[in-house]
Amino acid sequence: MADELNGRTVAFLMANAGVEQAELTGPRDALTKAGAKVVLLAPEKGEIQAFNNDVEKADTFDADLAVGDADPADYDLLVLPGGTTNPDALRLEDDAVAFVKTFAGSGKPVGAICHGPWTLIEADVVRGKTLASWPSLKTDITNAGGTWKDEQVFRCPANGWVLISSRNPDDIPAFGEALVKELSA
Numbered sequence: 001m002a003d004e005l006n007g008r009t010v011a012f013l014m015a016n017a018g019v020e021q022a023e024l025t026g027p028r029d030a031l032t033k034a035g036a037k038v039v040l041l042a043p044e045k046g047e048i049q050a051f052n053n054d055v056e057k058a059d060t061f062d063a064d065l066a067v068g069d070a071d072p073a074d075y076d077l078l079v080l081p082g083g084t085t086n087p088d089a090l091r092l093e094d095d096a097v098a099f100v101k102t103f104a105g106s107g108k109p110v111g112a113i114c115h116g117p118w119t120l121i122e123a124d125v126v127r128g129k130t131l132a133s134w135p136s137l138k139t140d141i142t143n144a145g146g147t148w149k150d151e152q153v154f155r156c157p158a159n160g161w162v163l164i165s166s167r168n169p170d171d172i173p174a175f176g177e178a179l180v181k182e183l184s185a
Contacts, residue, residue, distance in 0.1 A: 011075040112166075
């Protein structure tokens, strides 16, 4: 159904310096096809450089709003795409980390794919959660008090908010479907 998410607004948080394009566009397209409004947030309003395979420049996208100017209460879902550049840069941005921490504390769902959980780790919201990610994050997740799973999509409702997570770009179709299902419930 093309309008099942009508009236829902989703924030995608990414760094201006780089995001894995497929991990932005795949989930974004699934959510917009279902009727959600998607807002792109970044440390600075303006251009976001996307990459393929972390190193090959891809398209550019316009950030709709600087994350420091965004109110977590305005969004129904937060999505954290991966690539290594994106979450590594975001975890150095105080406004981005504060947004993630506040959003998770609001009890609304969060989606994270690939390296996206690094931002969740920096926001100290992984403790007690079970999640999937790129395999190299297993130790980081464990050290942050979480449990790592090697699954295509994992839904964890612990600690008062739902975290939907996936491992890599191959999981994007299932990840997008899980985000739509969560937001339509």
